[in-house]
Amino acid sequence: MELLDTLRDRVSDEGLKEPSDVCALLREEMTARLKNTGAGNALSEEIDTAVLIVGVNGAGKTTTIAKLAHTAKANDQKVILAAADTFRAGAIEQLQIWGERVGVDVIAHQAGGDPGAVAFDAMEAARARKANMVIIDTAGRLHTQTNLMDELKKVQGIIARRAGDFDQRVLLVIDGTTGQNGLIQARSFTEAVECDGVILTKLDGTARGGIVL
Ligand SMILES: Nc1nc2c(ncn2[C@@H]2O[C@H](COP(=O)(O)OP(=O)(O)O)[C@@H](O)[C@H]2O)c(=O)[nH]1
Ligand SMILES: [Mg+2]
Structure with missing residues (x-):
């Protein structure tokens, strides 16, 4: 090594x-x-940013979004959350509850709706409401689920087209207790959507996490 x-x-x-x-x-x-990874720029205060959050089921995406939103808001940024996990039962409500707690707007459609349409509306809302950070939640997926990986690319494409002055970032959330499987996740998500950075969750309950290196 x-x-x-x-x-x-x-x-x-x-x-x-x-x-x-x-x-x-x-x-x-x-x-x-x-x-030297540059991932820290994801929460830059100078540039308007659209952050797409990706990862497998239960990695901690939605919880991490609440943390990111809280931090950004504490730094006087105006944040909009996009509930583009329209797939998992209760996912939209979960993000809405976090939005209320943190005190930021959440753009949501109905369950089962098109995640791309949610991302589209969130970018429009960001411009209308003069937000400088949009964080887009997505449904968990495995690299073997080709159709879901394609859907992720589509959402990314929609954000790219509506981005305007917004800098785009893709952050991969990996469960810190996952161990070496995290590498497979990193490879497959990067293949699909070019991740800019990795967030390792649940380090409060594990001594693992070396995978991030
Ligand atoms: N201990 C701990 N639990 C976490 C952390 N992040 C998320 N979780 C828990 O992991 C579970 C899945 O989190 P969630 O954000 O819904 O995952 P998602 O499916 O990727 O959106 C929930 O029970 C969270 O409370 C963390 O940093 N530490
Ligand atoms: Mg979630």
């Missing part, structure tokens, strides 16, 4: 002998790798 090779080289170059020094070096190298 590239990380271990780098570590080995640095340990011998710098003549480190103490395990604690090696640990500190490992931490430094790991942090450096995480910093």
